[in-house]
Amino acid sequence: MDVQPSGTPVEFPIERGKIAEFARAIESPESVYFDREAARAAGFENVPAPPTYAMVSAFFSGPGSRPRIDIDMRYALHAEQEFEYFAPVVAGDTLTGRTRLAGQHEKQGRRGGTMKFFVLETEYTNQRGEKVLAVRQTLLQTAGTVKE
Amino acid sequence: MTTKSARTFAVGDVLTGRPVEKVTRTQIVRYAGASGDFTPLHHDEPYTVALGNPAVFAMGMMTAGFLSRALDEWFGPGNLVRFKIRFLNRVWPDDSLRFTGTVRERDEAAGTVTVDLQVLNQKDEAVIGGEAVARV
Numbered sequence: 001m002d003v004q005p006s007g008t009p010v011e012f013p014i015e016r017g018k019i020a021e022f023a024r025a026i027e028s029p030e031s032v033y034f035d036r037e038a039a040r041a042a043g044f045e046n047v048p049a050p051p052t053y054a055m056v057s058a059f060f061s062g063p064g065s066r067p068r069i070d071i072d073m074r075y076a077l078h079a080e081q082e083f084e085y086f087a088p089v090v091a092g093d094t095l096t097g098r099t100r101l102a103g104q105h106e107k108q109g110r111r112g113g114t115m116k117f118f119v120l121e122t123e124y125t126n127q128r129g130e131k132v133l134a135v136r137q138t139l140l141q142t143a144g145t146v147k148e
Numbered sequence: 149m150t151t152k153s154a155r156t157f158a159v160g161d162v163l164t165g166r167p168v169e170k171v172t173r174t175q176i177v178r179y180a181g182a183s184g185d186f187t188p189l190h191h192d193e194p195y196t197v198a199l200g201n202p203a204v205f206a207m208g209m210m211t212a213g214f215l216s217r218a219l220d221e222w223f224g225p226g227n228l229v230r231f232k233i234r235f236l237n238r239v240w241p242d243d244s245l246r247f248t249g250t251v252r253e254r255d256e257a258a259g260t261v262t263v264d265l266q267v268l269n270q271k272d273e274a275v276i277g278g279e280a281v282a283r284v
Binding site (some may be wrong): 018021022024026027028029032033043048055056058060073074077080081083085088127134 | 168176209220230
């Protein structure tokens with residue numbers, strides 16, 4: 001299997017408009033995601049990123065940002081996702097994300113075939129070098145299309 | 149310091165979040181645009197049907213995003229320490245979703261609570277299970 005242990009570091013600018021777009025997509029009623037004054041009144045320096053906002057980085061970063069894994073995306077499922085929050089992330093920050101393959105294993109599927117699991121871990125630091133966020137994602141490749 | 153919830157959280161308390169009455173393809177496409185997740189399984193119906201699926205289905209992270217809205221409602225934005233989810237069943241257009249959290253433990257020294265999370269569909273199937281740790 002051709003596995004790179006780490007992707008290349010990715011710059012992830014935290015933008016106020018993108019935060020508002022994301023917050024609208026999850027239909028959040030929280031004014032802190034839309035209004036800088038509301039964010040400041042709630043104790044943030046600027047509009048904060050919603051809890052799952054880092055997913056944006058995963059999809060907008062270019063090739064090479066993730067380690068190459070041997071997975072067929074047609075049959076890939078997202079099995080688990082974990083976020084650890086160390087410090088606030090707010091609009092105006094520039095994060096750097098580094099993704100590595102933290103683990104992989106295979107399991108026999110209940111309906112035959114082999115299921116492959118991959119754990120990708122991304123650590124984000126901000127422009128001051130502070131570790132702000134860790135994200136762990138477990139992807140699963142099923143033996144074929146999942147039947148409901 | 150961010151604003152904390154005025155609620156009290158006792159072990160065993162069950163918290164509920166604002167439900168999603170009916171998942172729409174529009175919600176899925178809006179989340180695709182906002183997150184950048186253009187995996188065709190989630191928006192290209194002929195593609196996903198050709199692979200044997202009955203329809204497009206929601207990204208797990210869209211449902212997790214709706215669940216995070218409940219966390220914000222309970223704890224106030226900015227108070228999460230950890231948020232972990234397992235995707236158990238897929239979410240389809242027209243599904244309705246309910247969000248619950250059960251307070252499992254309080255850590256008085258750390259000033260945190262741990263909550264077991266569940267997202268249920270209209271058939272009472274768990275589509276997401278998980279846990280969150282939040283400052284209270």
